[in-house]
Amino acid sequence: MRTPIIAGNYKMNNTVSEAVKLVEELKPLVKDAKCDVVVCPTFVCLDAVKKAVEGTNIKVGAQNMHFEEKGAFTGEISPKMLEEIGVDYVVLGHSERRTYFNETDEAINKKVKAAFAHNITPIVCCGETLEQREAGVTDDFIACQIKVDIAGLTKEEAEKVVIAYEPIWAIGTGKTATKEQANETISAIRKVVAGMYGQEVADKVRIQYGGSVKPNTIKDQMAMSDIDGALVGGASLVASDFAAIVNY
Numbered sequence: 001m002r003t004p005i006i007a008g009n010y011k012m013n014n015t016v017s018e019a020v021k022l023v024e025e026l027k028p029l030v031k032d033a034k035c036d037v038v039v040c041p042t043f044v045c046l047d048a049v050k051k052a053v054e055g056t057n058i059k060v061g062a063q064n065m066h067f068e069e070k071g072a073f074t075g076e077i078s079p080k081m082l083e084e085i086g087v088d089y090v091v092l093g094h095s096e097r098r099t100y101f102n103e104t105d106e107a108i109n110k111k112v113k114a115a116f117a118h119n120i121t122p123i124v125c126c127g128e129t130l131e132q133r134e135a136g137v138t139d140d141f142i143a144c145q146i147k148v149d150i151a152g153l154t155k156e157e158a159e160k161v162v163i164a165y166e167p168i169w170a171i172g173t174g175k176t177a178t179k180e181q182a183n184e185t186i187s188a189i190r191k192v193v194a195g196m197y198g199q200e201v202a203d204k205v206r207i208q209y210g211g212s213v214k215p216n217t218i219k220d221q222m223a224m225s226d227i228d229g230a231l232v233g234g235a236s237l238v239a240s241d242f243a244a245i246v247n248y
């Protein structure tokens, strides 16, 4: 069976000292978690947070990265740099990066491959706008994203990919997709993966739901057949809230 994975995306919040304080608070609260636990602070916090969680069950993820190893890409961070400090995961293709930084599916695909080349597990985000949901094109739109985002992987890589389904209209709005909506879309995503890599791979791929996940929503969400965890924004910034989600 798939081990659930719950990740906190801190977005552009917390200084180094604040992020370390937050994970120090979190450590004892999640030590008996039954799922994989990941925190994704900003780049400048990664090294300090990685050291702070050493020897615990908390894994560390970055929120983005470039696909090249090095070079003239001012302001960017490479997979090799993340690998050296022991980063375990990287969030790729978050809707905020797609919207504000014009990230394309083609670039996301290069990043996914680069992550695997550096022993980092990608958490690949996808999701529709409210207009797309209302127009009934959610499944088609997300299929287009996923077919490019995770193209060209080996079977072993494809099994390890984590996908985060995050409807854009549910991010930071307090409006969650209903558990049925989330489960239906996630099961449609699993079918896309099955079409690309076969049913055996699709059965292993973990697909999270993200979008206003809170301590009082998680239990119902996790009870659904296809939801394998959560990518949590706002609620991951409060240790007790994130711990309550992790210990659903």
Ligand SMILES: O=C(CO)COP(=O)(O)O
Pocket (backbone or CB within 6 Å): 009, 094, 166, 170, 171, 172, 173, 174, 210, 211, 212, 213, 231, 232, 233, 234, 235
């Ligand atoms: O974008 C998200 C996680 O990546 C979700 O954010 P919120 O949980 O704040 O809605």
